[in-house]
Amino acid sequence: MTKSELIERLAERFPQLVAKDAEFAVKMILDAMSGALSSGDRIEIRGFGSFALSYRPPRMGRNPKSGEKVRVPEKYVPHFKAGKELRERVDQLLP
């Protein structure tokens, strides 16, 4: 499922709204989620999961082409942990 398919489905679920509203809503939600993580905040969606940042300490890496040692600076990476409901619902499908 892509973003545009998600927008279509939501537009179908909310026939009283104009289609643009579903599109705008999806963009607003995703922007707010990206914005929260980018400002160091967590996201907690009950029944779905949580997004948090994981810290990656600085390390010495190597330029794979030249073999030269380079210092890779510390950074944060987004991490998603599925909530109980999502975890259970997805797991049921296994043959």
Added chain:
Amino acid sequence: MTLTKAELADLLFEKVGLNKREAKDMVEAFFDEIRAALEAGNTVKLSGFGIFQLRDKPQRPGRNPKTGEEIPITARRVVTFHASQKLKAAVEQLGPPAIEE
């Protein structure tokens, strides 16, 4: 600060002009549709944000950390999330003081 469904609904009420009921239902439906797609075994690609994928994990040996007893961890299907380049880049810019543990 933690972003939750309540804040997202407030945002849709204020910025998109949905009424309070619709805003709450829309946020619920947004995550419900993603969950349903994953439950049906589909990947969910949200451009600019990231991708939710499914991974089938085989059974592997595990251990009860308390008793030390060996118990197999059963085969399972799990959801993984990969942030888009755009989101990764936005998050990487955070300096350490931005986060209080």
